Amino acid sequence: MKVVIPGGSGQVGRVLAPAFHGEGHEVVVLSRSPAPAPWRVVAWDGETAGPWEAELDGADVVFNLAGASVNCRYGAANRREIMDSRVRSTRVLGQALTAAARPPQVWLQASTATIYAHRYDAANGESTGILSGHEVRLPDTWRFSIDVATAWERAAREAVLPATRRVLMRTAIVLAPGAGGGFDLLLRLVRWGFGGRQGDGRQFVSWIHDRDLVRAVHWLIDHEELEGPVNVAAPEPLPNADFMATLRGAWGARLALPATEAMLTVGALALRTETELVLKSRRVVPERLLESGFTFTYPEWGAAAVDLCRRWRQGEGR
DSSP: OEEEEETTTSHHHHHHHHHHHHTTOEEEEEESSOOOOSSEEEEOOSSSOOGGGGGTTTOSEEEEOOOOOSOSOOOHHHHHHHHHHHHHHHHHHHHHHHHOSSOOSEEEEEEEGGGBOOOSSSOBOTTTOOBSSOSTTOOHHHHHHHHHHHHHHHHHHHSOOTTOEEEEEEEOEEEOSSTTSHHHHHHHHHHTTOOSOBTTSOSEEOEEEHHHHHHHHHHHHHOTTOOEEEEESOSOOEEHHHHHHHHHHHHTOOOOOOBOHHHHHHHHHHHTOOTHHHHSOOOBOOHHHHHTTOOOSOOSHHHHHHHHHHHHHTTTTO
């Protein structure tokens, strides 16, 4: 199977590219900054047509992950880069797929669980979830994230693709033991004694173990009935306070200083990021995956945290 991954040099790409390459598939990563890798890496700018389009002709799967990191301050320049890097790359990819003589059978398009409303009462499934943007007194940075998610999906829907199935993967935070990812950051807080609740601790954390992500991608490739929005998240999100307590237990940490919202605001300034990444309640469940028969290896955070801590200690991905 030939798998083309635009934006495959980022965190999620660093999970998927080695997994598919290790299984013997042909992997081609499209990157703005090509670097040596065990698979082929082809240059593209994420905006214009070019020689990279030839990689799509005859490919089996294209998995678009392209987009600038959201782990930054949402100033005007960063907002433009975050929005443009997603929308423009998705549009030019859709145009290339439309023009391909032998287009891939499936287009897996990255999206985000952030598209759902900040809520504590009920979980957001694909058929029952409430899309964000209508909450009262929504912070400006939160509204920007929602605008990005909405525009990203809209760009993916624009292409007319009669021969290619399209899946919008509304993915929760992917937790893997490698350096620089979400798990590495959370574990750093625990190791340094700051692994208590963040804010009031009531906000839900939706997540997915990296190996379940790989399995879910295979499932989406194989199951032709799945198209449109699909939530890619473990089936049991939990409040931040419980999430951090479970991670502390898995690591064996005792000291757990909490971080108030005011402390998080100061910390976000120092780290050049935004508090929305930890304070928004993302209570998302994989309704369609479960209904189609998919089973998670790590449905609960406790076992997932133990596995990730063990692999981090063994130096995996670092």
